[in-house]
Amino acid sequence: MSTQPGLTPLGRILSFLIIVALLGLGGYVILQKSRHGGQNTPAGASAEEKSGVVEPMTETPRLPSAAPYVPKDNTVAIELSEYAGYAGLIAANGGMEPNEQSFFFQKYGFKVKLTVSEEESWPALNSGRLAASATTADVLAAYGRQFQVVVPAQIGFSRGADGVIVTSDIKRINGLKGKILATSQFTEADFFLRYLSQEAGMPVKTLSSLDATPSPDAVNVVYCSDAFAAGDLFLAELKSGRKRLSGCVTWAPKTTEVVDQSGGKAIMLTSNRNLLIIADILVVNRGFAEQQPKMLAGLVHGLVEGNRRVREDPDAHLDLLAKAFKWDRAKARAELEKVHLANLPESQAFFSGAIDAAGSFGGIYQSAVYAYGKDLIKDPADPAHFLNLKALDALQSSGEYASQQIAIAPIRGGAKPVLEDNPLLSRDIRFYFEPNSAKLDLTSQDNVKSLEDIKRLLQVSPGSTILLRGHVDDTYVPKFRKEGGEALVRQMAMTAMELSRNRAGEVKQQVINKFKVDGSRLETVGRGWEEPASKTDPEKNRRVEVQWFTLE
Helix, strand or coil: CCCCCCCCHHHHHHHHHHHHHHHHHCCCCCCECCCCCCCCCCCCCCHHHHHCEECCCCCCCCCCCCCCCCCECCEEEEEECCCHHHHHHHHHHCCCCCCCCCHHHHHHCCEEEEEECCECCHHHHHCCCCCEEEEEHHHHHHHHHHCCEEEEEEEEEECCCEEEEEECCCCCHHHHCCCEEEEECCCHHHHHHHHHHHHCCCCEEECCCCCCCCCCCCEEEEEECCHHHHHHHHHHHHHHCCCCCCEEEEECCHHHHHHHHCCCCEEEEEECCCCCCCEEEEEEEHHHHHHCHHHHHHHHHHHHHHHHHHHHCHHHHHHHHHHHHCCCHHHHHHHHCCEEECCHHHHHHHHHCCCCCCCCHHHHHHHHHHHHCCCCCCCCCCHHHHECCHHHHHHHHHCCCCCCCCCCCCCCCCCCCCCCCCCCEEEEECCCECCCCCCECCCCHHHHHHHHHHHHHHHHCCCCEEEEEECCCCCCHHHHHHHHHHHHHHHHHHHHHHHHHHHHHHHHHHHHHHHCCCHHHEEEEECCCCCCCCCCCHHHHCCEEEEEECCC
């Protein structure tokens, strides 16, 4: 299957020439990548090609056969993209070039060469031309078993680098229903949108062009060659006055650029500043990891140590970071503020699932499997297939980082969210209660899962709050009116209001009891039968609506 679908005739000619030129590099094309992956158009393509829509892929791109990486000259090659989240590795190495003053050499006797490339590194990593790279946890779910890598450590969380930019009339994720957004397929931007749509209870439909008919019941997506191109396309649509696109999902600095250049027509609906589902991980060639366990241990130790140094004194490492990515100090500082570098206990908790202030590896991985769906991920691997945590466990046993603690705090900057005014998304969940009672049936697996869904929302977004809005159905209103007129209807409306409030309160209490959640992060309100979700189906009206308010 082609990995560059939907190109214009000029694009196809250029692609052919590139393929011919690259045959000597192993017989497959190295596609340009953005921050953590994705495909791009050839160099020299027209502006139209660079920002145009490409045909959505129906399966993950195939990788070349796996082979172990073999170090040369006692040096391990690691490829990174331009992202401040890798500051720890750069600090531990004392820069980008192999040297004997690096932590890796001083402690473990080998050198590391770090390179920055915006080309897709997965083929080189899989085929043994690279020892390691970095990606986000969701990417592993998409590439599956063909991606012969191990994950020995978490690098950190992106905290504001990715964002959903929309027209200014859209105020929450639910407002994307029936709309078209642009992003880049099989990247963290794609996953970010799919995750939020999934939490809002809306399916995602992919379209092959902007002129295709969108589904009125789904979030509709068109794909561009990369996430920057998606931002350019949305901005061009806004400036042209055409209304085919309602937004894009991309990452910094394109997020800021689109908003600033839109003339007030676009806003940042949300970023992942306080929505920690974009988790950066170290990925290591599996054959190399199995054959060189000491080097693997050294890479993990160096990452943890480098992260410690940068966390404790970020200013001391700004010059190294700026030099690595050709930034000035101001940009290096600004970009570093958009990441959370993981320490040892945070990395361990991320993989064990014990972390309660952010997304876990297993949770993010499974969310990606669900978000992409069985049509795209037909036979998902178990997340444990990728893990090799021996080096992390050894560091914990050594006691070297015993003083470190999990410290993932919300980033506060704007005003506190006004409840019932500006939730990021809302979702109707039907909890099952005993008839005319606020007692929740905890033998129901549906109820248990719904409680876990609420807990997960609070977990992945530090500082977020949940408003539980209780509702009952109005099936008996005609009977009340017939038996006692409007006076009885008003009386029973008050009873219904109290029952709906008590049911929301019961859900809150069960979340607190079951998951030890801070009760101040859960609010309740009863709406009785005043806000029916359906005029014909009473089941849809017996519900608790979950509204999720994140800090932005």
